[in-house]
Amino acid sequence: MVKVSNMYTIQPHCFSNKSHMNNQNMSDIIEAYLKKVLGTDEQVEIRRSEMADRFSCVPSQINYVINTRFTVQQGYLVESKRGGGGYIRIIKVKLLDEAEMLDMMIDVIGSEISQRNAYSIVETLYEDSMIVRREANLMLSAMEKSVLSLEDCKKENELRARMLTAFLTNLRYEQL
Amino acid sequence: MVKVSNMYTIQPHCFSNKSHMNNQNMSDIIEAYLKKVLGTDEQVEIRRSEMADRFSCVPSQINYVINTRFTVQQGYLVESKRGGGGYIRIIKVKLLDEAEMLDMMIDVIGSEISQRNAYSIVETLYEDSMIVRREANLMLSAMEKSVLSLEDCKKENELRARMLTAFLTNLRYEQL
DNA sequence: AAATTTTTGACTAATACTGACTTTAATTAT
DNA sequence: ATAATTAAAGTCAGTATTAGTCAAAAATTT
Numbered sequence: 001m002v003k004v005s006n007m008y009t010i011q012p013h014c015f016s017n018k019s020h021m022n023n024q025n026m027s028d029i030i031e032a033y034l035k036k037v038l039g040t041d042e043q044v045e046i047r048r049s050e051m052a053d054r055f056s057c058v059p060s061q062i063n064y065v066i067n068t069r070f071t072v073q074q075g076y077l078v079e080s081k082r083g084g085g086g087y088i089r090i091i092k093v094k095l096l097d098e099a100e101m102l103d104m105m106i107d108v109i110g111s112e113i114s115q116r117n118a119y120s121i122v123e124t125l126y127e128d129s130m131i132v133r134r135e136a137n138l139m140l141s142a143m144e145k146s147v148l149s150l151e152d153c154k155k156e157n158e159l160r161a162r163m164l165t166a167f168l169t170n171l172r173y174e175q176l
Numbered sequence: 177m178v179k180v181s182n183m184y185t186i187q188p189h190c191f192s193n194k195s196h197m198n199n200q201n202m203s204d205i206i207e208a209y210l211k212k213v214l215g216t217d218e219q220v221e222i223r224r225s226e227m228a229d230r231f232s233c234v235p236s237q238i239n240y241v242i243n244t245r246f247t248v249q250q251g252y253l254v255e256s257k258r259g260g261g262g263y264i265r266i267i268k269v270k271l272l273d274e275a276e277m278l279d280m281m282i283d284v285i286g287s288e289i290s291q292r293n294a295y296s297i298v299e300t301l302y303e304d305s306m307i308v309r310r311e312a313n314l315m316l317s318a319m320e321k322s323v324l325s326l327e328d329c330k331k332e333n334e335l336r337a338r339m340l341t342a343f344l345t346n347l348r349y350e351q352l
Numbered sequence: 353a354a355a356t357t358t359t360t361g362a363c364t365a366a367t368a369c370t371g372a373c374t375t376t377a378a379t380t381a382t
Numbered sequence: 383a384t385a386a387t388t389a390a391a392g393t394c395a396g397t398a399t400t401a402g403t404c405a406a407a408a409a410t411t412t
Contacts, residue, residue, distance in 0.1 A: 025410090027358060045199055048401060058360055063402065068357085077190065083367025085201025086400040134350065138311060141346040142318055147338045155326070159335070162323045170317040175310050176190070203368060224391060234370055239392065244367085259377025262390040358409065365402070373393085380387070 030055055030062065031069045034090060043091040066090070072169055073103075077176075093173035098130055102168045109164055112157040118143050118164050130171060139167055190313040191302070206231055206238065207245045210266060219267040242266070249284070249296040251303065274306055278348045282341050288333035294319050294340055306347060315343055 024032070030051065037044045052059040070076040070090050077091040105121060113121075119140065126136045141147070143163060148156045200208070206227070213220040228235040246252040246266050256264040272280060281297055289297075295316065302312045317323075319339060324332045 025358065047199075049399095059401075060361075060403080061359060064358070080401060081367075082365070082399080082401040083201075084369070084399050085199055085204065086367075087199040088401075135311060135314060137346055137350070138314060138343060139318075141342045142315075142339045144342065147342045148335070150331075159324070163318045166317040166320060166323045167314060170190075170314055175313060201368065225389090235391075236371075236393080237369060240368070240370095256391060257377075258375065258389085258391040260379065260389050262377075264391075354412080356409100356411070358407100360405105360407075362405100363403085365400105367398100367400075369398070370396085372395100375392070376390080378387100378389075380385100382383100382385075 026055060026057055026061065027065050027068070030057075030065045034065075034070070038090065038092050043089055045087050045089045047086065048088055062088070072172070075173065077173075091176070093176070095173050096171075099172040101128075102130075102172050106165050106168050109161050109168075111161055112154070113161045113164060114157055115143060115145050115160065118160055121164065125171075139164075190316055191299070191309060202231060202233055203237065203241050203244070206233075206241045210241075210246070214266065214268050219265055221263050221265045223262070224264055238264070247296070249293060249300065251300055270304065274304075275348060277304070277306075278344045282344050285337050285340055285344075287337055289337045289340060290333055291319060291321050291336065294336055297340065301347075315340075 033055075034044055034046075046062075048059050048062045051062050055061075066078055066088065070078055072093075075093055075095050077093055078088065079091070080086070080088040105124075109121070122131075122136050122139050122143075125131045126133065131139070143160050145156065148159050148163075150156055150159070209231075210220055210222075222238075224235050224238045227238050231237075242254055242264065246254055248269075251269055253267040253269050254264065255267070256262070281300075285297070298307075298312050298315050301307045302309065307315070319336050321332065324335050324339075326332055326335075
């Protein structure tokens with residue numbers, strides 16, 4: 001379901017400059033490689049199996065690295081395609097100043113939210129000029145009770161929370 | 177400790193910057209060729225076997241490209257004739273006014289829609305300037321599989337249909 | 353020793369490509 | 383005219399080529 005990031009775990013003694021870390025595991029190495037490329041270019045496109053070969057790991061480890069180190073929260077978008085000519089593309093996005101505030105809102109939403117409270121949040125976004133009226137209306141129309149109603153009311157609030165979280169997450173970074 | 181979701185890493189949920197696509201397979205190349213012509217002209221007429229020769233593929237691959245990339249949902253009509261002097265003609269359509277178009281889309285959506293088809297519809301809205309990129313990305317983010325996923329997949333497509341219909345209805349009224 | 357993170361691989365899903373066979377239409381032969 | 387031939391395009395199922403998922407095992411950290 002939900003993965004845990006290690007980005008905020010407290011490192012024991014001091015700030016470790018990653019370039020001096022002498023005990024890197026394979027995932028760290030792959031991460032470093034990709035981030036080096038992303039230091040120059042805005043995006044990087046890889047073939048999963050090539051990467052796996054290059055780093056002598058199984059292909060699914062590439063997914064692991066991407067899932068734990070290249071999330072939207074960390075400022076990356078990932079696209080992919082299967083089949084012949086398939087690829088995985090990682091895009092670095094610029095996080096906005098509002099990102100922190102949006103994160104707090106996402107925190108507040110948690111795993112469930114009523115229509116009324118969702119409305120309040122959208123209202124706040126509008127008042128703080130983070131969205132325009134038209135965007136507010138779009139959001140609200142999708143979060144209506146009539147759209148989300150299910151047999152179970154609990155589920156409805158859960159869905160609304162996921163949706164609103166998706167909206168806010170989308171607002172965190174600059175559009176491409 | 178902050179929980180980080182990996183829900184946004186896999187399915188493409190926003191319009192990508194196609195200018196950096198460097199991993200094209202044959203079908204993509206054929207698609208690009210046809211769309212380039214359609215960028216200038218309203219329609220393009222080809223002979224299947226000629227195309228197959230030009231791109232060194234089997235003739236049926238041309239059908240594959242057309243079936244996957246030139247559907248009605250994507251805004252194209254395709255006519256053809258077999259036998260001597262046969263041809264395939266692809267026509268770019270854009271004949272409805274906005275309200276009509278929205279109604280038609282709502283009709284097409286019906287009571288269920290996959291993520292993929294929802295993407296096509298949003299793409300069409302964007303291409304026809306009925307929404308801006310930011311709005312498109314907001315819509316797509318809310319219709320992600322990971323947002324709507326429930327125990328039952330059927331329910332997911334049902335919810336997505338209701339949501340997309342709500343979006344379109346919203347756009348429809350706003351115009352009036 | 354408990355919790356967390358990393359590594360692995362079997363299984364699944366999506367997309368692309370191929371070719372044998374079918375259908376349709378025009379042309380040629382009778 | 384009618385039949386036979388030829389010249390297209392269509393279909394569909396099978397193969398190939400990628401990437402994704404998930405849970406268990408292994409390693410590491412707390």
